[in-house]
Amino acid sequence: MTRPQHADRPAKSSRRALLLGLSAAIALPLLQGCFPVVATGVGAGAAMVSDRRTSGTYVEDEGIEWKVAARIRERLGDSVHVNVTSYNRNVLLTGEAPNETVRGQLDGIVAGVENVRGVINEVAIAPNSSLTARGNDTLITSNVKARMIDSGAVSAHNVKVVTEANVVFLLGIVPRSEADAAAEVARTSQGVRKVVRVFEYISDEEARRLDNPTGARRN
Incomplete structure (x- = not known):
């Protein structure tokens, strides 16, 4: 990509x-946490129909976001603030990490999630x-x-x-x-x-x- x-x-x-x-x-x-909000019901259906991703990929992206966010929270807790956005199975990470070592760990966490094609790590080294x-x-x-x-x-x-x-x-x-x-x-x-x-x-x-x-x- x-x-x-x-x-x-x-x-x-x-x-x-x-x-x-x-x-x-x-x-x-x-703002209470890093987990994405998944659209449901009629709104999700309308968004899926108008999206250029396939319906299967649309659903996969929602699942990838939840899985990545959950693993980051489990592994790193409140030491980082990371937003996870998956689009066409490519994952964009934004937010803040305390140092380069922790920032680098994020790539491995994402790569371990099923169906991920690539990682774009734009997390900054900065306080939350x-x-x-x-x-x-x-x-x-x-x-x-x-x-x-x-x-x-x-x-x-x-x-x-x-x-x-x-x-x-x-x-x-x-x-x-x-x-x-x-x-x-x-x-x-x-x-x-x-x-x-x-x-x-x-x-x-x-x-x-x-x-x-x-x-x-x-x-």
């Missing part, structure tokens, strides 16, 4: 207010971030997603946004044009100090094929 690249239109206030309001409502429970900082990152993520919707240049369904210490990581299976559009939206969003691309690139033709599958949903 492609390695990370360290690299306005007027807002529609009603949609952005809704997204930011939802973010504020869920921020506190999200504060709840205030994590809340700010959550709001930045929501703002970037809202601005993607407003821009009309890229579908928020096709780009996953993760923010850590004001750095925005972008994941997805996208053509270069979508990657550039998403990166520009993120780069020009308030509070963002850097954008890191963690995309898998495909052709425009392949993107159209994935967005308009014929027959049954891919498994």
Whole structure:
């Protein structure tokens, strides 16, 4: 897969207010631990259908996130703050570790989880971030997603946004044009100090094929 690249239109206030309001409502429970929230019910079904990953890979990614987070917690406890994001079975790690030795252990923990294809370790050597900082990152993520919707240049369904210490990581299976559009939206969003691309690139033709599958949903 492609390695990370360290690299306005007027807002529609009603949609952005809704997204930011939802973010504020869920921020506190999200900040209580490093485990990802798994979408369930109708919301998960809708997200799965619109996603460019196969339905099987979508479910695998959710499971990978839970397994990796649980093993990190079991092995390292509160000595680290690590967020785990799996996309198309490639695992992005963000957060903080106390030293390089502990940071290096994370790679082995992830590699030991079934179905993982690769690891992108972006964990910083630093003290664990504060709840205030994590809340700010959550709001930045929501703002970037809202601005993607407003821009009309890229579908928020096709780009996953993760923010850590004001750095925005972008994941997805996208053509270069979508990657550039998403990166520009993120780069020009308030509070963002850097954008890191963690995309898998495909052709425009392949993107159209994935967005308009014929027959049954891919498994």
